[in-house]
Amino acid sequence: MAVVPLLAVFRGDFVTLLVLVDDKDTMKVVADKIAYHVINRRLPPQDAPMRVQYNHRALPPDQTVAQAGILPLSFVEVYYDARERRHAGMDRRSYPGRPLER
């Protein structure tokens, strides 16, 4: 068990976060740890699975940090995989934060 600090962005957010994960964490856990700091704070949740992208490649949800070879201070991006959206959920463009048309 070793702590791995990551530079993380949730797609659609505005800033890069420092998120501490464990090298035994799966990508599903990594996505949850990053989403915790963004979803419902600045971005709405979506009814779709989250993916972790590292080095321009989406990683399998059950792969661990160590298995993926992710080093400390690596950059990862998390995003909702719209292709696997379970229902017709919201995305940012239809989110009610946009002002109503007059």
Added chain:
Amino acid sequence: MPKLDRSEWYDLARDMNWQFKYVRDTEVFPEALSESKGIRPKAWWNWDEPYKISYRDYVKNQAEKESGVYTVRSALARSGFFEKLDPGWKAAIIAHYGVFAMPEYLATFGEARMGRFGRAAAWRNMALFGTLDEIRHGQLQFSFPHALLNREPRFDWAHKAFHTNQWGAIALRHLFDDMFTANDAVSMAIQLTFVIETGFTNLHFLGLAADAMETGDVEFSTLISSIQTDEARHAQQGEPTLRLLMQHGKKAEAQRLIDVMFWRGWRAFALLTGPATDYYTPLAHRRLSFKEFMLEWIIKQFNDQFRDLGLERPWYWDLFLQELDWLHHALHLGLWFKRPTLWWNPDAGVSVEEREWLEAKYPGWHDRFGTYWHTIAENLRLGNIGHTHQETLFVVCNMCQIPVCSPAVGAPPRQVMRDGRVYTFCSEPCQWIFEQNPARYAGHLSIIDRFLAGHIQPPDIAGVRAYMGLSPAEQGTDATNYSWALELPQAAVKSVA
């Protein structure tokens, strides 16, 4: 004895240049402090400036300015004006004093270095006045907030900020050390006086002075207008230095110095002046948006000066213009989320009317930033205050020390490995600046580096706040106690009707 006209004696009395016989030139003007840029000593003697003020005139002018400023302060100290100021404007001035008071004092050392190591007597003479100016600016900007301490204890941060590890103070120390505390005389003349004082300080001081007057803060407006009259004079050290470099074929070096500091200045002013202009200043008193100020005061002025001096616009100009549309909005959002780490109460500045203003000034603002603020407002209305705070650190750039914000989906920060250490940069220009002189910057630890190195204990968000020196009573909160969020549903209903 007949009194000569000043033009008849000024140059003769001022230009005490001579060639050294008993010491080497490099002993009098060590390169580390003076930087000849390879130009021979005597060539520097052609350095000249247009003000040609005498010490007697200087003292007379300054005494009159001091009298005027302190008269206003004394009158207003009894008037209770501070209580009547808008909460957003209070945020702007409390932030301002913490950011500028100590650097003004530190700039005294920079000016004094030019006063000793500038390579022409005319320049050293001008820098002496600059030294006295900066002493005055430091004293003024400690004195004014000190007089308001009984109304707002956080004015103490005018003095305190630079003695803490608050993340913004770390960023500003890094910038100002690079610009003047640890800079040689020639580079400083270009980077401090030409780039920052004739450019960005104009924006901050003139813009905020006008906004202050509009807002009814006569004291602040009088103060910074008075300071700006000094800046306009001693900022003239840059242009003759630049002209001399250009005359001697040192364009590439002059350009590099400008390109480095223009970017650094832009990033700092986007962080500080951007939110104050577009979010903290009361809507009714905003004359121009931050972008409009930049276009009018910075871009036009620099374009003219670059052309006149035979210089080019910095190589990253297009990127800079793109950032005018989004960077300070992102930084403002970050400041607000990190409000417990600030010594002022940031004004969210996103009421319904303010959002419309932002969208009008920055088309696309609603889609890019309004959605974030909507989620924040929802949380506030539901009482989820915890969700309007950040429970981890924002990654900061190893050059500008400012949070790494992204304009585009999936745009990773730039990273460089050097001597086994990873350096992270927010942008190509910040990486480029680092690579111009890695030895100068490599030893610095950002707030992220310090956290990961175990300097911050306990290693959690409470430990981070304690490390930054903010007591619970000093930690910032929303300037209007979230009133903007609570008004939104009603306004939305109204707009539907």
